[in-house]
Amino acid sequence: MPTYVVAGASRGLGLQFVVDLLARGDVVIALARTPENSKGLQEIKDHKNLFIFKADITNADSLKNAAEETSKVTDGSIDVLINNAALQGSAYLYNTLIDFPSPEALVSEFTNAFSTNVLGPILTTNAFLPLLRKGSLKKVITLSTGLAVPELVLSAGYSKSTSYCISKSALEMVNIKYTLALKDEGFSFLDISPGVVNTAEVPPTEEEMKEIKEMATGFKAIYPHWTGPITPAESVGLMLGIIDNLTVKDSGKFVSHKVSSLHLGRIQYFDLS
Numbered sequence: 316m317p318t319y320v321v322a323g324a325s326r327g328l329g330l331q332f333v334v335d336l337l338a339r340g341d342v343v344i345a346l347a348r349t350p351e352n353s354k355g356l357q358e359i360k361d362h363k364n365l366f367i368f369k370a371d372i373t374n375a376d377s378l379k380n381a382a383e384e385t386s387k388v389t390d391g392s393i394d395v396l397i398n399n400a401a402l403q404g405s406a407y408l409y410n411t412l413i414d415f416p417s418p419e420a421l422v423s424e425f426t427n428a429f430s431t432n433v434l435g436p437i438l439t440t441n442a443f444l445p446l447l448r449k450g451s452l453k454k455v456i457t458l459s460t461g462l463a464v465p466e467l468v469l470s471a472g473y474s475k476s477t478s479y480c481i482s483k484s485a486l487e488m489v490n491i492k493y494t495l496a497l498k499d500e501g502f503s504f505l506d507i508s509p510g511v512v513n514t515a516e517v518p519p520t521e522e523e524m525k526e527i528k529e530m531a532t533g534f535k536a537i538y539p540h541w542t543g544p545i546t547p548a549e550s551v552g553l554m555l556g557i558i559d560n561l562t563v564k565d566s567g568k569f570v571s572h573k574v575s576s577l578h579l580g581r582i583q584y585f586d587l588s
Contacts, residue, residue: 317342317452318342319336319397322399322436323399323400324353328458328512331551334355337362337364341364342366343364343366344366345366366385382442389446394452395454397458402479407478412474424477424478425478432485436457453500454505455493457489457507459508463483463569464569490567494567505558505566508570509572510544510553511544512550553572557570
């Protein structure tokens with residue numbers, strides 16, 4: 316049975332990956348900064364195929380320790396790494412680039428976003444690379460977003476979520492660089508957008524609802540048939556179908572959860588609906 320490492324497994328899509336993979340009989344290593352505070356992980360912590368380790372994806376030492384602990388329970392190898400951990404929300408989530416309150420606020424916002432959303436997956440991948448090299452599947456999956464696709468953002472007219480969009484956009488190049496660096500070792504790297512997913516644990520505020528509706532209006536302009544957010548279970552189910560069929564020749568691609576073929580031109584295989 317394959318062994319998966321899921322980084323950012325405490326809630327939302329990460330937790331759903333853990334639940335679904337365990338249901339298939341796979342071995343799962345769940346990484347979280349504070350797993351003891353994750354109700355979802357605590358409810359399943361005694362599953363025989365689940366191992367939970369603390370890890371902060373912005374801290375190389377923390378990841379090194381997690382990889383060492385993982386190696387002890389997997390005989391030194393893993394098959395698939397899923398980079399799910401990310402930083403999306405902040406006090407400036409709905410600011411454009413021209414209305415931050417100060418240069419210091421902008422720099423802090425982008426420093427935090429790039430530390431988590433770009434360096435985080437790089438540090439995580441590097442920490443687990445020795446284990447992946449000894450695995451049979453050698454797949455690295457990084458969750459991105461349709462908001463990282465310039466054509467879609469421009470078409471939707473969405474100027475906000477600046478640090479999130481820009482940092483996630485950089486992941487596409489990270490993916491390509493890994494593909495090229497490891498092209499002779501049988502690795503498959505894939506960036507994937509999960510779609511618009513409702514992972515909220517509490518109802519949005521009135522201000523958040525206003526911003527969400529603005530974003531939704533842009534999506535509807537591109538995808539008139541879009542009916543709203545899907546559930547984590549729906550999204551992960553679709554993504555696992557893509558991950559299972561991923562091959563070396565697909566490495567370096569960036570697709571959505573609804574991709575019908577991994578061999579189409581980039582803009583054709585995005586469907587956020």
